[in-house]
Amino acid sequence: MRYELYYWPSVPGRGEFVRLALEEGAADYVDVGRESGRGTGVRAIVRSLEDRKLDHPPFAPPFLKAGRLLIGQTANILLYLGPRLGLVPAAESSRLWAHQLQLTIADFVDEIHDVHHPIAASLYYAQQKKESRRRSVHLREERIPKFLGYFERIVARSGAATGYALGRRVSYVDLSLFQLMAGLRYAFPQAMAGSKYPALCALHDRVADRPRIASYLESPRRLGFNEDGLFRHYPELDGPTA
Amino acid sequence: MRYELYYWPSVPGRGEFVRLALEEGAADYVDVGRESGRGTGVRAIVRSLEDRKLDHPPFAPPFLKAGRLLIGQTANILLYLGPRLGLVPAAESSRLWAHQLQLTIADFVDEIHDVHHPIAASLYYAQQKKESRRRSVHLREERIPKFLGYFERIVARSGAATGYALGRRVSYVDLSLFQLMAGLRYAFPQAMAGSKYPALCALHDRVADRPRIASYLESPRRLGFNEDGLFRHYPELDGPTA
Numbered sequence: 001m002r003y004e005l006y007y008w009p010s011v012p013g014r015g016e017f018v019r020l021a022l023e024e025g026a027a028d029y030v031d032v033g034r035e036s037g038r039g040t041g042v043r044a045i046v047r048s049l050e051d052r053k054l055d056h057p058p059f060a061p062p063f064l065k066a067g068r069l070l071i072g073q074t075a076n077i078l079l080y081l082g083p084r085l086g087l088v089p090a091a092e093s094s095r096l097w098a099h100q101l102q103l104t105i106a107d108f109v110d111e112i113h114d115v116h117h118p119i120a121a122s123l124y125y126a127q128q129k130k131e132s133r134r135r136s137v138h139l140r141e142e143r144i145p146k147f148l149g150y151f152e153r154i155v156a157r158s159g160a161a162t163g164y165a166l167g168r169r170v171s172y173v174d175l176s177l178f179q180l181m182a183g184l185r186y187a188f189p190q191a192m193a194g195s196k197y198p199a200l201c202a203l204h205d206r207v208a209d210r211p212r213i214a215s216y217l218e219s220p221r222r223l224g225f226n227e228d229g230l231f232r233h234y235p236e237l238d239g240p241t242a
Numbered sequence: 243m244r245y246e247l248y249y250w251p252s253v254p255g256r257g258e259f260v261r262l263a264l265e266e267g268a269a270d271y272v273d274v275g276r277e278s279g280r281g282t283g284v285r286a287i288v289r290s291l292e293d294r295k296l297d298h299p300p301f302a303p304p305f306l307k308a309g310r311l312l313i314g315q316t317a318n319i320l321l322y323l324g325p326r327l328g329l330v331p332a333a334e335s336s337r338l339w340a341h342q343l344q345l346t347i348a349d350f351v352d353e354i355h356d357v358h359h360p361i362a363a364s365l366y367y368a369q370q371k372k373e374s375r376r377r378s379v380h381l382r383e384e385r386i387p388k389f390l391g392y393f394e395r396i397v398a399r400s401g402a403a404t405g406y407a408l409g410r411r412v413s414y415v416d417l418s419l420f421q422l423m424a425g426l427r428y429a430f431p432q433a434m435a436g437s438k439y440p441a442l443c444a445l446h447d448r449v450a451d452r453p454r455i456a457s458y459l460e461s462p463r464r465l466g467f468n469e470d471g472l473f474r475h476y477p478e479l480d481g482p483t484a
Contacts, residue, residue, distance in 0.1 A: 052395070055339075056335075056339045056342065057392075057395075057396070058342075059346045059349075059389075059392055068335075069335055069338070071338055071342065072342045072346075073341075073342045073345040073346065075345065076338060076341050076342050076345055079321075079338070079341070080338060093298075093310075093311055096311070096313055096318060096321075096322060097297075097298045099315070099318050099321070100298065100300075100313065100314045100315045100318050103315040103317065103318055104301045104314075104315065107301075107352075110349075110352060114356065118360045118361060118373065118377070119360060119373065119376050119377045119380065120377065120380035120384065122380060122384055123380075131360065131361065131373050131376075134361050134373075135360070135361045135362065138361065138362035138364060138365075142362065142364055147301075150299075150301055153294070153299075154299070
């Protein structure tokens with residue numbers, strides 16, 4: 001099956017959590033937003049969002065076309081892809097647990113986004129800079145320690161040196177935790193310096209070293225972080241953590 | 243199976259989306275946070291959140307104990323309960339679609355919460371009132387029309403007079419849409435007055451009239467909205483929509 005990923009071409013954003021799973025799972029896929037030619041690019045994404053005839057219209061990108069299915073919501077796409085790409089254990093209890101962790105990552109990602117958009121997604125950062133600065137203190141001092149502390153404990157249980165979030169085998173949750181750590185380091189280098197999360201740091205490196213991920217990270221398919229995305233580096237929002 | 247729901251006892255909050263499914267599904271359940279006696283109440287919730295020995299520790303309430311499973315994240319709980327309570331069709335494509343809609347409801351609920359907490363969940367509303375007021379304009383003029391317009395189109399396709407979100411049969415998505423509409427009307431009576439969402443309004447009434455839901459809504463088990471919850475009525479945040 002050739003999957004079609006629909007996501008904005010200029011930012012890693014939420015699409016990157018899906019892209020990492022497709023890459024680690026060696027899936028055959030097209031990154032529609034980044035292709036050129038008929039039925040591709042930003043216009044193809046917008047056309048799907050405006051298509052009133054779709055059975056299952058997505059609210060926002062990313063969405064994935066898989067044969068006749070059109071699946072929206074990042075965590076839902078990973079719920080679907082996980083078993084098909086060998087990125088989640090077979091037992092229902094493990095799948096629910098992986099999905100639960102993914103939804104908690106999604107909650108954290110929303111909070112990280114909102115630090116530079118506390119008032120409205122429709123305004124520029126410059127228009128809500130004062131509120132952003134105020135919010136960033138709480139993100140650094142309360143939310144980063146709370147979320148990363150939670151994920152650290154979970155990964156550490158599997159053994160900091162070799163473990164993944166669900167045990168000995170990599171899952172899509174680990175790929176997302178890798179992206180989360182990479183994004184936080186990009187956006188908040190000061191807050192993340194001398195990080196107190198050894199298991200998460202080791203997990204980040206272990207994911208980056210996996211052959212398929214390593215080769216993806218060096219390819220032009222991998223998009224760098226930038227100030228249009230989820231994880232933005234604004235020095236005035238960075239600072240020491242608690 | 244006797245389910246155990248763990249959620250704060252003083253607000254409907256995110257727990258209510260689960261409660262409505264348990265009620266419509268005629269499930270045998272205990273609302274642990276609202277019971278008194280050994281192993282119940284707020285202390286039982288806090289104890290689970292702090293329990294370092296759990297295999298699948300929840301990040302936050304609500305979470306559901308189902309036999310040996312402990313499941314966190316509202317949408318994940320509904321993903322699990324849906325097929326067991328007859329509140330979602332059997333086909334995988336329908337289940338993914340229902341879950342996708344539920345995750346979109348969850349995103350909207352997060353935005354509705356953040357209108358009274360744009361800076362930090364750890365601060366009181368009074369400490370972020372100015373930012374709340376600024377954010378509320380965008381919620382009313384951009385986000386409510388965007389989200390409700392999306393759900394309206396989906397429900398309207400099934401026929402405004404009889405339809406549910408997924409077709410002719412009720413699903414957990416409809417129960418959540420009911421709660422969403424009820425909460426928005428409570429929080430933003432001005433913005434919701436003369437509402438332009440006839441299919442969603444009809445759906446709200448049809449869900450409220452379902453025998454099990456009607457009897458639940460009149461019971462002491464149903465918690466009213468209040469200013470500690472997700473949906474809060476602060477007149478200064480209400481106003482006309484676009």
